[in-house]
Amino acid sequence: MVPALSTVPFDPLSRLHLQPWSALAGLGPVAADAIAQVLAGSAAERVLDRTLRDRRSLTREQRLALKEAVFNVGLWRRRLGFLLGREDAAPLFLLHALMHGLAGVPAVESAALAGLGDGAPPPLVSAPPPTLALRASLPDWLADHFAREFGPEADDFCAHLNVPGPITLRANVLRTSREALAERLRSEGVETRPGPWSPLALHIEGPRPNLYGLRSLQEGLFEVQDEGSQLLGLLVEARPGETVLDLCAGAGGKTLQLGADMKDSGRLLAYDPDPERLDRLLQRSSRAHLTRVQVLRSLPESLDADRVLVDAPCSELGSLRRGPDQRFRIQPEVLTRFPALQQDILQRGARLVRPGGRLVYATCTVNRAENEDVVAAFLASRPDFRLVRPGAGWLSDACLRDGFLFVAPHRHGTDAFFAAVLERTAG
Numbered sequence: 001m002v003p004a005l006s007t008v009p010f011d012p013l014s015r016l017h018l019q020p021w022s023a024l025a026g027l028g029p030v031a032a033d034a035i036a037q038v039l040a041g042s043a044a045e046r047v048l049d050r051t052l053r054d055r056r057s058l059t060r061e062q063r064l065a066l067k068e069a070v071f072n073v074g075l076w077r078r079r080l081g082f083l084l085g086r087e088d089a090a091p092l093f094l095l096h097a098l099m100h101g102l103a104g105v106p107a108v109e110s111a112a113l114a115g116l117g118d119g120a121p122p123p124l125v126s127a128p129p130p131t132l133a134l135r136a137s138l139p140d141w142l143a144d145h146f147a148r149e150f151g152p153e154a155d156d157f158c159a160h161l162n163v164p165g166p167i168t169l170r171a172n173v174l175r176t177s178r179e180a181l182a183e184r185l186r187s188e189g190v191e192t193r194p195g196p197w198s199p200l201a202l203h204i205e206g207p208r209p210n211l212y213g214l215r216s217l218q219e220g221l222f223e224v225q226d227e228g229s230q231l232l233g234l235l236v237e238a239r240p241g242e243t244v245l246d247l248c249a250g251a252g253g254k255t256l257q258l259g260a261d262m263k264d265s266g267r268l269l270a271y272d273p274d275p276e277r278l279d280r281l282l283q284r285s286s287r288a289h290l291t292r293v294q295v296l297r298s299l300p301e302s303l304d305a306d307r308v309l310v311d312a313p314c315s316e317l318g319s320l321r322r323g324p325d326q327r328f329r330i331q332p333e334v335l336t337r338f339p340a341l342q343q344d345i346l347q348r349g350a351r352l353v354r355p356g357g358r359l360v361y362a363t364c365t366v367n368r369a370e371n372e373d374v375v376a377a378f379l380a381s382r383p384d385f386r387l388v389r390p391g392a393g394w395l396s397d398a399c400l401r402d403g404f405l406f407v408a409p410h411r412h413g414t415d416a417f418f419a420a421v422l423e424r425t426a427g
């Protein structure tokens with residue numbers, strides 16, 4: 001069973017009405033310059049960093065207004081083009097369409113804030129956008145893809161991609177508990193609430209604090225990690241004393257979690273072809289007080305691992321809400337780029353699991369070709385593996401779809417993740 005969807009449609013525009021747009025006064029050209037860079041393909045986050053770094057005298061409200069302007073024109077560009085009646089409208093017009101058409105700022109005030117001069121503000125189309133791609137401001141190919149994946153839920157899913165996700169922390173259970181961490185954070189001025197799905201998750205309440213200035217982070221009491229991502233690590237069910245391999249370890253988000261579950265005992269091996277990510281993993285391990293992580297620069301020929309996690313490289317469509325402009329920087333071929341590689345990595349992982357051991361295959365994407373189809377092809381080639389219920393005894397049925405873990409922002413408030421738990425038959 002999955003959580004019932006609300007009968008009141010989710011409105012991703014409502015947060016736009018709450019932003020301090022009047023603080024943009026005099027900053028229209030600055031915003032327009034940054035927006036032009038984002039529309040030309042530069043990552044919004046980086047453009048904003050550069051823009052703010054060069055203007056240290058701006059107030060907090062001005063910085064926030066600039067951020068919202070740059071991110072939201074980057075995000076809503078297709079819908080704004082529809083409102084203006086042309087997809088190639090100049091940044092100042094897009095900014096006006098954002099503030100007036102989507103955020104409800106009166107037309108004359110919006111035009112002045114955007115720096116459009118004294119002429120009459122351009123008229124905006126009043127009809128509702130006729131397609132999912134225009135409503136949710138997605139490239140056509142991506143809207144079509146989500147329509148195929150989600151059917152009648154596609155609009156709701158896409159609406160949830162258009163608001164930033166929460167900031168979520170994972171308690172490092174080697175050092176603390178979720179409850180003790182919440183108390184500690186409160187003493188540092190940060191309010192949190194527990195996540196509903198992962199027993200390790202705390203969501204930050206209110207505006208984003210400077211996490212990197214917190215003593216609790218420096219002491220390794222938590223990591224920033226989406227609640228859905230925490231579920232992937234939990235599905236491994238790593239235990240103290242075992243041999244566990246994190247086969248696509250990256251900078252170690254899940255490795256650290258596995259190490260805490262293993263109470264820093266046994267053998268925890270982390271492999272990734274990217275050496276820089278592995279270096280970061282080692283630094284993070286020491287902050288988390290993990291002493292037994294062993295980084296592998298190449299994969300062993302054999303290993304009787306109790307558990308192997310394949311947190312596979314993928315098209316990452318499940319985390320699009322984390323980057324407002326990311327959807328416009330990917331191409332349709334991303335949908336077909338990964339399955340062969342994923343299959344190959346999964347097969348390699350399977351060879352390193354002992355009989356009776358567990359293999360977890362996971363992605364952060366919404367694409368059956370990278371998810372269910374990869375697992376089906378794997379099972380057809382390896383009859384000694386079987387699919388088991390993810391998280392038996394602790395994971396809510398609401399996080400399951402057809403025997404797999406599947407969570408998504410419109411149903412769970414997490415980024416979208418998929419996982420299959422596979423067990424190798426004993427003997």
Ligand SMILES: C[S@@+](CC[C@H](N)C(=O)[O-])C[C@H]1O[C@@H](n2cnc3c(N)ncnc32)[C@H](O)[C@@H]1O
Binds near residue numbers: 312
């Ligand atoms: C989804 S990311 C892993 C994230 C990481 N597990 C975490 O929790 O932070 C996928 C990783 O797979 C790695 N990768 C790419 N090709 C690979 C391969 N052939 N074998 C193993 N890992 C690979 C990438 O370098 C990337 O770090």
